[in-house]
Amino acid sequence: MADEVPYAPERIRELPSWLLGRAAARGHRLVAEALAAEGVRMMHHAVLASVAELGPVSQATLSRTLRVDPKEMVAIVRDLHSEGLVHRKPDPADQRKHAISLSPAGADLLSRTERLGAAANNALTESLTPAERGQLIDLLNRIIAPGR
Amino acid sequence: MADEVPYAPERIRELPSWLLGRAAARGHRLVAEALAAEGVRMMHHAVLASVAELGPVSQATLSRTLRVDPKEMVAIVRDLHSEGLVHRKPDPADQRKHAISLSPAGADLLSRTERLGAAANNALTESLTPAERGQLIDLLNRIIAPGR
DNA sequence: CGTTATCGTGGGGACTCCCCAACGATCGGA
């Protein structure tokens, strides 16, 4: 039988979709490990970062902007709210909506998790030069949203 | 409250890990949709492709080479075998192992699913020039396996 | 005013990634 091979066979490993999946998995592992030091999950961190930038903001907007299932967003915001990391108030202008905003504790945690996330991303791209990293970001953005 | 925003906030969307996740998700959607035309799931296709290139090959080797949980590989190979797409025989040299090989029906299906997969990957990278696509592949390979 | 859409939230499923384990087979070293 064929000896063990170190990575995917040729007809697979040259497919962008496959490579993106593998690279994304490695990125996910690195970031998740880094954020675990603060007991924060990756998507919780992303929500905190989004609330920091967009708040006050509805859960539906957060779901769309982060491409997260609205039901998962309900659970994430509930977690963050129960830990005092965000405020969740009814929107006075629209009774359907909650207005999610960052609490001081959330801002404090976010400053630490952002550094952890940045370090993990640096480890992820350590084999690239800064110019190559910029190129990668550009190429990925054009894959994600071809028309933009 | 903030108007709807079309994509992730700034501090998120410039992170390679985030972009890789989004790009990978789009790649996954495109390939899964394309392969659905032949009723084949993405990982089933990857296993067929791997068996075609490496066969006869053990399930453990397939798991390692494709980075799939050994338990999922058991289920995938069982599916493929029950549909007559692979042969699964005891390895005469090592009774622990199965020797997985491609059947004629599997080869036939693979030729079609490879074209579907290629078309999906072309759609995924349609906004890149061929040179840029090559660059992307190179960058992703260096992220996946920094030392290679 | 009636219709359509949205928000938040709930039900579910399938898939992926991770943990653990058991059992029989194999291999290398003493």
Next chain:
DNA sequence: TCCGATCGTTGGGGAGTCCCCACGATAACG
């Protein structure tokens, strides 16, 4: 030759992600 370590297959489980559906309350639109 025996024993301990490892391998391959297969099973248990959980958590997270992505997708489907639905409902009641509210808002927007014509």
